[in-house]
Amino acid sequence: MSNPATPENPATPENAASTAGRPFGIRARLRGWRLRTKLLLATLGLLTLTCVTIGVLNHVVMNVFLVQQLDGTLLEASDRALNFPLPPAGAPPSDSPGSGDRTDPLDAPGQGGPGLLDVRFYGNTAFSNGVTLDDGTRQALSAGDVGILASVPADRVPVSADLSFGDYRLVGQVQEQTGAVVVSGMPLAATNNTLLWLGISTAVVSFVGLLLTAALGYLIIRRSLRPLEEVAAVATNVSRMPLDVGDVALAERVPESLVHSGTEVGSVGLAFNKMLDNVAHALQVRQRSETKIRQFVADASHELRTPLTSIRGYTEMVRLTEQLSPEGIQSLGRVEAESRRMTGLVEDLLLLARLDEGREEARSEVDLTRLVIETVSDARIAAQDHHWRIQLPDEPVTVWGDPGQLRQVLINLVTNAHVHTEPGATVDVSLARERRTEGGIDAVLKVADDGAGIPADFQERIFSRFARRDAARSNRTGSSGLGLAIADAIVSAHHGTISVESIPGNTVFTVRLPVQPDGSVRQGGDGTEPHEAEPHGTEPHGAEPHEAPPEN
Template sequence: MTPLGRIRRLPLSFQARLMLTVFGFVSLIFVIVAAVTSVMLNSVLEERLSQQVRSLVTEAGPWLIGSGAEDAPRVLDGLQVPPGTVLVLETADGDRSGAFVDDHFQIETLTTSQLAGLKLDRPEGQEQVRTMTVRGLGEFRVQAGEVPGGVVVMGMSTQEVRATIGELLTTITFATAAGLAVLGLAITVVIRQGLKPLRAVAETAQRVARQPLDQGVVSIEERVPAEQADARTEIGQVGAALNTLLDHVDASLTARQRNEERMRTFVADASHELRTPLASIRGYSELSLRDPSLSETTGQSLERIQAQSVRMTGLVEDLLLLARLDEGQELVYGAVDLTRLTLEAVADQRVAGPEHVWRVEVDEAPVIVAGDTARLNQVIANLLANARTHTPAGTTVTASLALDGMGSATRAILRVHDDGPGIDPALQGELFTRFARGDRSRARSTGGTGLGLAIVKAIVDAHHGEIRVTSRPGDTTFEVALPAKPVDPA
């Protein structure tokens, strides 16, 4: 698309469109008035000039009797006509003479070339007045008449008429410009005042749109001012309707928050209460497995019970951790050396997944952040375990750590990259939700609860950090950004 095409598609505000419409119609009206006025005035002035020409011809009649072709200057001098008068005499033999009265009442004789360019028609009637152009002098309204032995053409210049029309059009132009300026100022004030409630509605909606309404305690305090929400006006009705809508949304968010808090409390309480019976089940199963008199079938059943109790215990612990993180608990802040945690986590994964290729890229200087050591260790371990369990043997997994930014804006960037099959694009937006499973996109050797990445995100969020993932076949990267503490080189 060309730049001009893009410009044409730019939307105009309602105020701009309204002002353009008003200006367009008013300008059109002024143009029509100016055109009609100029045409009518021109007609009136030309008719008046024609009458003056007829009067001149009538007055000049006695002076023209017995005049020859060379007598045009004498006739004008005797008549004492106004400036702009022209007189042309033509004999039956075709000889011509002509004279013109200039603005200083001086009589000028028309040149041979000027006379040769004139078309002197024989008069068809005493009332006929037409326009004739004289080279170098302009247009004239003239009347032809017959005199003994020839034809006389006498007229007056239309310059004054044209000047009057020009002055009128100039006056109308300046008056139109001034009127449009005043009109534009008045329209701007009126429209701005009229659209003020609508702007208040838009600003309120924009402020509400910038609020994070998807999580946490949310209360919408923004409302359209009461003076801009008068239900007696059309725009005021929009403001009142928005206020009512915001009241309903605020009530819904409050109800949602209460339900989330109840659910969070329930999950925390249930998880806490389930820990004891699960520990008992696990303990009794372990104790029972030590009995040498158990049959093979009973032993297998007890082993199955023990395995499931271990799995259930892990799920309960994860749910309890998420619930406490949601409540802002479970974190014990201190200075955490992410470099050491990364090196240790990669070393652990080398033992747990020897079929993978493990690499680590860190600087010699330690990367220090403020946070909970155990939880940040859990973040790194979960991301590495996630790469190990969701990729086939032989996949290269690289953990890298670096600093980005300067001063108080410095961030620690932790990346876990693998060259495995990648994540289905349809699932990438759901990876960090609870109980999300990526079975359809990545090969798995073991099962999971679907809470690993949800826990990672909850811990990162609690540390005021960010986590994101980019993935395509052969290139998957999880990136964690955490606020870093500057390290004194000394």
């Protein structure tokens, strides 16, 4: 039975892919490190490599030097041992009883010191008095030591060997008078101790140097990169500016003290300031163009109101005073309908122009609960082929704003929900309070429907002016594409947000407005004196506090 595809089972394709991509994940994490960390680690890594290289070279060079020095002393001692008087014929080996009256040349006064070794081989017979240790005691050679010494070539070339009493440097020569092989040795303990302390001292000095380099390097790198952090701070401030709408005064610049072409950071600051100058110029050109267009739209809309009013007036007068044929009555009705539609379009354009100018109408306390009930009640009458549901909190939800504009937001959203869905669709309108993470309370209004949904590419521009997409929803009403743009402008003027989330079968428009707390004092947009919000009862003006029964 095959194992299931789990994180613990690397045999599965998913786990194999993740295992194969692990190095890329490590590189991705390294790319996420701060520049100062990378520079410091790179410096410490190079310094560590340098210290290791120097330590190894010191050890090798010092080892060669000390061994050569020891070899010179060893060859001198071996030459003296060749000239030592020969033992009498038939003399017993040095490690045999009765050999104590024999004197080793390296142990003789003035011939050496503790640890020196001298062995003569006459055929297969070895003569030696052993070796004198550092504490003055003499230790006889073991059979293994004798075997090692016997294998030393008699070519006057020093070799190293590990004897039972330590590491030795050995050299062998042939005594011409007798043909005996003389093997002399000197201990490597002093050389090894010197190399050990050299390694320890190099490691300690390197470690202290790395610590000092890390501390000083961090300070130097941090000070060197501080101008780059200031450039990043300027970029962060610019990124938080609302550059998409309105008259933008892009005054942020990198300080002049950091702008010069002599350094890398200065070059970045200089290039960044040039980019900001270009962006500021482009924003100014865009703002002047938008101002001209909006002024033209506002002027044209204002001028169109008079002829549209005249058209409607004359059509009504013709209907009342003239005898018309059925075709004439129908044509006159079309003229009246189109004039009303054009009048509504003109009014929408004028409202957008006022909102663009930032003019606030008279603000007061607005009961959103009442607005929801009244708007949905009107929509039920206009769209009886839809199912309507309302969800309201127990307490009325009040905000500070313009009642007419907020009512228009509700009307636009509700109308958008039933106009762009098929008959029989369900429209849910809910109102609630939600506490913000940073503090404060929002009134959250949601208008949802179970229609065909809005494509993702159209959702990005759905709140733009004249944004229409016939493929997104049906276009039975010939919408001008200003309804959601007006809703977005009104909500923004009330310091709120509006958003949309849509998938097939579930489209939700969400409006968030700051709640007006009971008893707080606010100033009206028309300059009126502030007043206290009046308390409300628990029932929202006689309407049901919870979900209203659906109406078919």
